[in-house]
Amino acid sequence: xxxxxxxxxxxxxxxxxxxxxxxxxxxxxxxxxxxxxxxxxxxxxxxxxxxxxxxxxxxxxxxxxxxxxxxxxxxxxxxxxxxxxxxxxxxxxxxxxxxxxxxxxxxxxxxxxxxxxxxxxxxxxxxxxxxxxxxxxxxxxxxxxxxxxxxxxxxxxxxxxxxxxxxxxxxxxxxxxxxxxxxxxxxxxxxxxxxxxxxxxxxxxxxxxxxxxxxxxxxxxxxxxxxxxxxxxxxxxxxxxxxxxxxxxxxxxxxxxxxxxxxxxxxxxxxxxxxxxxxxxxxxxxxxxxxxxxxxxxxxxxxxxxxxxxxxxxxxxxxxxxxxxxxxxxxxxxxxxxxxxxxxxxxxxxxxxxxxxxxxxxxxxxxxxxxxxxxxxxxxxxxxxxxxxxxxxxxxxxxxxxxxxxxxxxxxxxxxxxxxxxxxxxxxxxxxxxxxxxxxxxxxxxxxxxxxxxxx
Amino acid sequence: xxxxxxxxxxxxxxxxxxxxxxxxxxxxxxxxxxxxxxxxxxxxxxxxxxxxxxxxxxxxxxxxxxxxxxxxxxxxxxxxxxxxxxxxxxxxxxxxxxxxxxxxxxxxxxxxxxxxxxxxxxxxxxxxxxxxxxxxxx
Numbered sequence: 001x002x003x004x005x006x007x008x009x010x011x012x013x014x015x016x017x018x019x020x021x022x023x024x025x026x027x028x029x030x031x032x033x034x035x036x037x038x039x040x041x042x043x044x045x046x047x048x049x050x051x052x053x054x055x056x057x058x059x060x061x062x063x064x065x066x067x068x069x070x071x072x073x074x075x076x077x078x079x080x081x082x083x084x085x086x087x088x089x090x091x092x093x094x095x096x097x098x099x100x101x102x103x104x105x106x107x108x109x110x111x112x113x114x115x116x117x118x119x120x121x122x123x124x125x126x127x128x129x130x131x132x133x134x135x136x137x138x139x140x141x142x143x144x145x146x147x148x149x150x151x152x153x154x155x156x157x158x159x160x161x162x163x164x165x166x167x168x169x170x171x172x173x174x175x176x177x178x179x180x181x182x183x184x185x186x187x188x189x190x191x192x193x194x195x196x197x198x199x200x201x202x203x204x205x206x207x208x209x210x211x212x213x214x215x216x217x218x219x220x221x222x223x224x225x226x227x228x229x230x231x232x233x234x235x236x237x238x239x240x241x242x243x244x245x246x247x248x249x250x251x252x253x254x255x256x257x258x259x260x261x262x263x264x265x266x267x268x269x270x271x272x273x274x275x276x277x278x279x280x281x282x283x284x285x286x287x288x289x290x291x292x293x294x295x296x297x298x299x300x301x302x303x304x305x306x307x308x309x310x311x312x313x314x315x316x317x318x319x320x321x322x323x324x325x326x327x328x329x330x331x332x333x334x335x336x337x338x339x340x341x342x343x344x345x346x347x348x349x350x351x352x353x354x355x356x357x358x359x360x361x362x363x364x365x366x367x368x369x370x371x372x373x374x375x376x377x378x379x380x381x382x383x384x385x386x387x388x389x390x391x392x393x394x395x396x397x398x399x400x401x402x403x404x405x406x407x408x409x410x411x412x413x414x415x416x417x418x419x420x421x422x423x424x425x426x427x428x429x430x431x432x433x434x435x436x437x438x439x440x441x442x443x444x445x446x447x448x449x450x451x452x453x454x455x456x
Numbered sequence: 457x458x459x460x461x462x463x464x465x466x467x468x469x470x471x472x473x474x475x476x477x478x479x480x481x482x483x484x485x486x487x488x489x490x491x492x493x494x495x496x497x498x499x500x501x502x503x504x505x506x507x508x509x510x511x512x513x514x515x516x517x518x519x520x521x522x523x524x525x526x527x528x529x530x531x532x533x534x535x536x537x538x539x540x541x542x543x544x545x546x547x548x549x550x551x552x553x554x555x556x557x558x559x560x561x562x563x564x565x566x567x568x569x570x571x572x573x574x575x576x577x578x579x580x581x582x583x584x585x586x587x588x589x590x591x592x593x594x
Binding site for chain 1: 457458461462465466468469472473476477480490493494498501502504505506535537540541543544547548550551552
């Protein structure tokens with residue numbers, strides 16, 4: 001019964017997300033069916049947990065019926081629109097043919113990695129450090145209280161590490177506990193391999209848009225088999241859920257930059273960027289990076305920019321702000337401060353004084369780049385691919401990817417330099433995890449660079 | 457050129473991947489741990505990942521302490537993974553510096569002024585309770 005309820009909770013998230021996506025992107029226009037489902041799961045998780053945060057602000061307690069009620073209304077509206085055929089499904093259609101041997105082998109490899117991720121996630125209860133100390137403890141508190149306790153942010157939260165961390169995944173875990181009717185911290189871990197699968201699906205279809213099925217499967221296989229990426233699909237850390245939001249947001253933004261008539265893509269990007277900020281604090285940096293990327297694009301294409309494009313950019317910022325404001329308000333009102341970065345003070349303004357930190361930072365960077373234990377030969381492959389295809393790497397979407405990566409890596413370097421924590425310890429503990437946040441974007445870029453005949 | 461590069465990189469990738477899978481399954485003794493975990497219930501799994509001895513003490517503690525009291529650990533390094541797991545399993549009991557109860561784990565003979573023995577699991581795992589009239593702000 002518990003297992004059935006667990007699957008129902010995953011289905012609920014996906015169904016809610018599917019309906020929100022249907023509103024944002026009428027008829028899921030331009031998406032493949034499986035791609036839409038993958039995006040729906042993360043979107044549903046983010047929106048349901050934002051609703052749960054609003055319950056706290058309205059002094060309401062959690063129960064499944066009340067949480068589901070607003071979504072039932074949305075689903076009813078969508079059903080009316082759908083059955084009156086005002087909004088037909090406009091799915092992306094891709095040619096299908098029989099699988100060749102390489103495709104079969106690649107699919108089996110992906111299937112093995114996915115199955116192994118589920119197995120490792122579900123064979124034991126939550127036990128990794130951050131997963132227990134930061135996230136699982138919060139979901140346990142919320143489940144036992146059937147809500148976010150009234151004085152949680154000003155009192156109770158300060159008994160545990162990092163009270164300022166966003167609550168997307170802890171609240172998703174709480175919702176699943178409510179659905180199961182039990183605090184089963186083993187089964188709840190299913191959420192992490194599901195995000196893993198969703199990232200693989202989104203990447204597959206992103207590559208499939210400009211290349212063959214074999215080619216898309218190769219890069220999906222590459223991502224699925226990266227040891228570090230796979231390890232984080234099972235340990236209940238939030239880096240993969242965060243990578244999902246950062247990746248989908250980036251993709252839809254890149255596609256909008258190429259085709260600015262497709263405004264719904266920008267809306268999806270904005271919502272996903274906001275949800276990235278609702279998943280991890282680093283998400284704020286990604287929101288800033290994506291906004292900066294759009295601004296840079298506007299500056300370099302000033303003659304092609306219409307008023308409508310400017311309105312879209314404004315809308316992009318408004319949507320991100322609307323998603324993040326409730327959480328940022330609670331953080332600010334409760335004086336929740338990040339213990340790793342601390343309060344921004346004058347020290348940040350004289351960051352050049354921290355230049356000595358660059359040495360240990362870049363030492364760790366190169367250690368990750370050339371050590372195959374966690375990344376196979378990914379970074380070496382990327383460097384070689386750029387060297388041998390220097391023009392192609394920065395053509396079309398490639399240049400936007402390069403700028404966005406430069407912005408986020410620059411952001412991480414800035415955080416390392418501004419942090420009061422010992423830089424060698426900080427960078428050693430975190431950089432291999434931070435790389436996961438933009439890893440799917442890197443694989444997508446690699447696929448673009450190595451493609452002989454790029455259509456987009 | 458691109459095709460050749462992709463082909464070479466992909467072949468190296470697959471060879472390394474096979475090695476990583478073998479290493480993860482067999483060389484890291486994961487199979488032994490999976491075998492144990494597969495035979496355990498949820499409680500058993502929690503006990504396995506926490507360490508059976510510590511988990512046994514946590515269950516003992518949770519059964520002995522009243523709700524909504526503060527405790528502190530002696531014998532677990534603050535902020536260590538064992539400490540964080542213990543804090544997680546003992547909630548809604550809260551860890552505080554000036555506690556109502558001191559949980560002594562693997563520190564035989566430990567005593568604290570103002571506290572008396574409240575419950576004993578064995579010689580090295582026991583609970584001390586603050587004596588009446590002793591302020592928690594001492």
